Amino acid sequence: MRTLLNIIWFIFSGLWLALGYWAAGIIACIFIVTIPWGIASFRIGNYALWPFGREVIETRPAGVATTLGNIIWLIVAGVWLAIGHVVTSIPLFISIIGIPLGWANIKLIPVSLMPLGKKIVDSDQLMPGYRGA
Template sequence: MKTLLNIIWVIFSGLWLAIGYYIAGIICCILIVTIPWGIASFRIGNYALWPFGREVVETRSAGIGATLGNIIWLIVAGVWLAIGHVVTSIPLFLSIIGIPLGWANLKLIPVSLMPLGKEIVDSNTVLPRYQQR
């Protein structure tokens, strides 16, 4: 079922959202100082391309640097990517088949706003390890 949802997702919204993250990542890597944001953007772009069956968890080792980096990301790119998720989710909610895809879009908003200090894990095998902490 996850594979089918991911295929439908790629067709209707995942490809465009992933391209947006990849463009943000390329811009961040070109500016050299912002390479950590570029790497986070590529990571989230891969998650936006194939989200079902994976979850976003916070890493405990993230410190003040991740917080400051998230504030800068929020101002520069996070708001625009979150708006892209909202705009993409609205037409998906209009059909019954698109409702899970709309929820997946909304699930991506927190990580698009604050990407540093987050890790994307497989929800079936790795997630119980993070819940025990």
């Protein structure tokens, strides 16, 4: 079932969202100081391309640098990427078959707003009963 959802997702949302994340990552990597945001953007872009069967978890308690980095990301790119998720989720929610895909879009909003200090893992690697961030 995951594979089928991922294929449908790829066609209707995943490719377009991943391109947005990758564009943000390229722009962030052009400026040497913002490479950590670029790496995070590429990581989330890959997750946005094929999300079913994977989860986002916290890597460690957020320090001051991670918090400041997330605030900068939120202002510069996070809001725009989150808007992209909302815009692509609306037509998915309108169609009955697209409701799970719309929920997947909404699920990506928190990591698009605050990507630093997060890790993407396969759902099979999680402990039983644990739900990611």
